[in-house]
Every structure is written in C-alpha cells, then in structure tokens.
C-alpha cells in the first residue's frame with residue numbers, strides 16, 4: 001500500500017511515469033498527476049499520497065520576506081538560500097550548505113552538492129573528499145584552505161548522494177552565479193562532470209573536458225576530477241595534479 005512506500009520510491013515511480021524527466025512537486029504538478037492517473041494505477045496507489053508528497057515539498061521559490069540590506073552581499077545571498085525550498089531537496093536537508101571561504105578569493109572551487117558530513121555540519125567539503133580537497137589546496141597549492149572559496153552546484157544534499165537532477169540544479173544555480181559574481185575570483189576550478197555540465201553546459205567525459213580551459217563571465221575556468229572520484233580511483237592523482245599545476249602557472253604561483 002502507498003502508506004508503506006517511502007517518498008523516494010514514490011518519487012522514483014513518478015519519475016518513471018514521466019519518462020525519467022525530472023519535475024518539481026507543486027500543486028500544478030499534483031493536479032496533472034491526479035487528472036492523468038490511470039484507473040489501474042489508482043487501484044494500487046492512493047491518490048492522496050501525491051498530494052501529501054506535494055505538501056511535503058512545497059515550492060516556495062525563494063524569499064518573499066525582505067533581506068537585511070545592511071548585511072554583506074554574500075550573507076544576503078546566504079539568507080535567501082537558507083529560506084529556499086524551491087526544489088525537492090529542501091525537504092530532507094539538515095542544513096543548507098552555502099559555501100565558505102575568502103569572499104575575495106582568487107580561486108573558487110565548485111563541486112556538485114553536499115554529502116552527509118556536509119549536510120550535518122552545514123559546511124562544504126568536510127567529509128573524506130573534502131579532506132582530500134583541503135590537502136590539494138594546502139599541500140599541493142601551498143595556500144591555506146581559508147584563502148580560497150568553496151561552493152557547490154546545489155546547496156542541499158541529494159538523497160543517497162546521487163547526482164543533482166537537472167531541475168534541482170536549475171533551481172539552485174542562481175545562488176552559485178551570485179556567489180561567483182560577488183567573489184569575482186580570477187579562476188574557477190570545476191570539480192567533476194556535474195559542475196562542468198551545470199555551469200558550462202558541457203557534457204563530455206572528464207578526460208575530454210580536461211583537454212582545454214574555458215571561460216565563464218570573463219573568468220578563466222579549469223576543470224578536474226572531483227575528489228571523491230580520486231578517492232575511488234588513485235590513478236586520477238596524476239591528472240588532478242597536472243590540472244592544479246595549470247592553475248598555479250596561470251596565477252603565477254609556480
């Protein structure tokens with residue numbers, strides 16, 4: 001019965017029903033589901049469940065309440081992200097993970113989304129992959145982690161550490177674009193395919209994507225493997241180091 005199904009299995013079923021096209025749970029969507037649901041499915045699934053899912057993840061696209069204009073720019077964006085429930089990821093977050101670091105950093109790292117440690121702490125890249133990123137910054141680039149800025153494509157943890165869905169990334173990317181605009185770094189370093197796809201619109205293998213550098217709003221963009229890929233496959237160590245050296249050369253750090 002529907003009552004024994006988890007929200008994830010309902011979501012998976014709905015995604016399947018919609019040919020794996022992602023969507024946002026909102027009232028309009030729930031109405032569409034209810035008007036199009038077949039009798040056969042209705043026998044199995046209680047329609048009210050769709051409304052309960054809809055209510056569990058209300059679409060509230062950022063902030064009606066005013067934000068304190070006296071706050072620094074980045075803090076104002078953080079407040080908006082803290083209030084955000086524009087996509088389904090809001091429902092299960094412990095903390096929104098905005099990003100952290102030097103608001104005037106030359107180097108900005110961008111990953112894909114928070115994992116469990118990040119969700120619990122509210123800080124980006126603090127789990128095993130984060131510790132590895134810190135080593136890359138501090139032992140490889142020889143600068144303190146606090147000197148760079150670190151953020152993600154989505155600010156709330158995708159369940160079971162799956163990749164953010166396109167609609168989730170689309171809902172959230174505005175916060176990241178604001179962070180980039182305000183920090184205005186000299187270089188962006190995109191960690192992994194999710195960041196590359198969602199910021200640059202490029203879908204290719206990592207080995208192909210690494211062959212060149214890019215530009216985003218006049219900022220030089222380098223790409224490399226996500227540290228979690230490095231944890232799974234030690235052979236990525238060398239290419240990551242080559243990518244980091246390219247950044248250091250560009251910034252005159254070596």
Ligand code: SF4
Pocket residue numbers: 081084085086087088089090096154155156168171172
């Ligand atoms: S992931 Fe981004 S868009 Fe979705 S609820 Fe969190 S802050 Fe809002």
